[in-house]
Amino acid sequence: MSEEVKVLGNWGSCFSRRVELALKIKGVEYEYIEEDVYGNKSPLLLKYNPVHKKVPVLLHNGKPIAESLVIIEYIEETWKGTPILPEDPYEKAMARFWTKFVDEKCLPALWRAVWSPENEREKAVEEACKCLETLQSALNGKRFFGGDTVGLVDIAANFIGFWLRIIQEATGHGDLLSAEKFPTLFKWTDEFVSCSVVKQSLPPRDKLLAFFKARVAEANASK
Amino acid sequence: MGEENKVVLHGMWISPYSKRVELALKFKGIPFEYVEEDLQNKSPQLLQYNPVHKKVPVLVHNGKPIAESIVILEYIDETWKNQPRFLPQDPYKRAKVRFWTSFVQQQLCESLLTVIKTDGEVQQKAFGNLFEKLEVLEEGIKEIFPDGNPCIGNYNIGLLDLVMLSMFSPNNKIQEEVFGMKIIDPEKTPLIFSWLTVLHQLPLVKESTPPDDKVVAIFKFVRENALKSSLA
Helix, strand or coil: CCCCEEEEECCCCHHHHHHHHHHHHHCCCCEEEECCCCCCCCHHHHHHCCCCCCCCEEEECCEEEECHHHHHHHHHHHCCCCCCCCCCHHHHHHHHHHHHHHHHHHHHHHHHHHHCCHHHHHHHHHHHHHHHHHHHHHHCCCCECCECCCCHHHHHCHHHHHHHHHHHHHHCCCCCCCCCCCHHHHHHHHHHHHCHHHHCCCCCHHHHHHHHHHHHHHHHHCC | CCHHHCEEEEECCCCHHHHHHHHHHHHHCCCCEEEECECCECCHHHHHHCCCCCCCCEEEECCEEEECHHHHHHHHHHHCCCCCCCCCCCHHHHHHHHHHHHHHHHHHHHHHHHHHHCCHHHHHHHHHHHHHHHHHHHHHHHHCCCCCCCCCCCCCCCHHHHHHHHHCCCCHHHHHHHHCCCCCCCCCCHHHHHHHHHHHHCHHHHHCCCCHHHHHHHHHHHHHHHHHHHHC
16 A cells, blocks of 8 residues: 655744654655745645644645644554654653643743843743753653653654754853753753754754844844 | 552642543543642642642542643543543544644633633733634534534543533523623534533533532632732
């Protein structure tokens, strides 16, 4: 039976790259379709994700699924092979708990801290750092959040694993994630990006840095 | 109830998130001990079991705690595999249920809470947002109820049902008293209205719903507190 897997994504989107990482972990071949999310959204995207009109969208034999974490659970259930979630229901629940924490607390707090105006920055950074500290505790001596191998939480935290340090370089503010502040979490980011299957799913560093430097310049120009 | 399968739920009677889990356990027929938390005076166990968020609900199964209502619901379904199953077997259908559950939880519930907790222009905007999202859901759930109207006979309660019914009801009387208008309008969102009607008539749901005047009092209490603290 021939199987058709496509991903509608964007090169710089951490959400889109989460899905690509999950597919690579499973060894699933897919066709990648780049969406210009800042310019014109394609009719394909609007057709397959009418509710949110966002990437990523997975198309499996023509059937669309949206929302990166929903997609990853689907990938886990559809393709056997290297597991992304633990087998044990309790451990699975813990993975989903931390994934939610990353997605609903850490990422928004980090994003607010990165882009906050100077007069609100201190408070925003404090909140974001509280999240990072809590997240760090979930590592609990393990190499990855998933244990010996990359799992759901690691995938969900890809923004922290790769994007954040590049953004800090672009903004010139290194006060969120540093080796001094969060040594174990910082070490995790090194482990994460050196993992071969992760490397294949990351955007080019220089391109991403240039992209964020341009966004920073834009933000400063509009002040 | 032996130690091998001890289930404790830390909840709060007003919390819709707590209600979802309570109903899930009842629908599955799982015996459990309920601990009512006073959120002004949280128990040491709650703080120990949910140090990250310090919130209800927390399910403790054989001494092991799980927080976050939707995570708990999936855990219950995976651990107690009897009917009703909260998620379908087919991965694609599961993805659809999770997609809409995420939509209801993150978009609809957010909007409703904003409506309850604000006034003036902010509230007006939130109302607009809420009605827009309800229309999206009305359209979207057609793929979940392809045969048209859901009917009460043999209704298999699932994840999306539990999440939706704990936040929304078809009780227009209450909505008009609290908000001055219908939130779930049978004319604007007929499918959602009939779906919620079926859900709220299920015996286990009915018997756990407080009387109308108490529900109105809850809304007013939550609203007053929120408005007071936003002025502080």
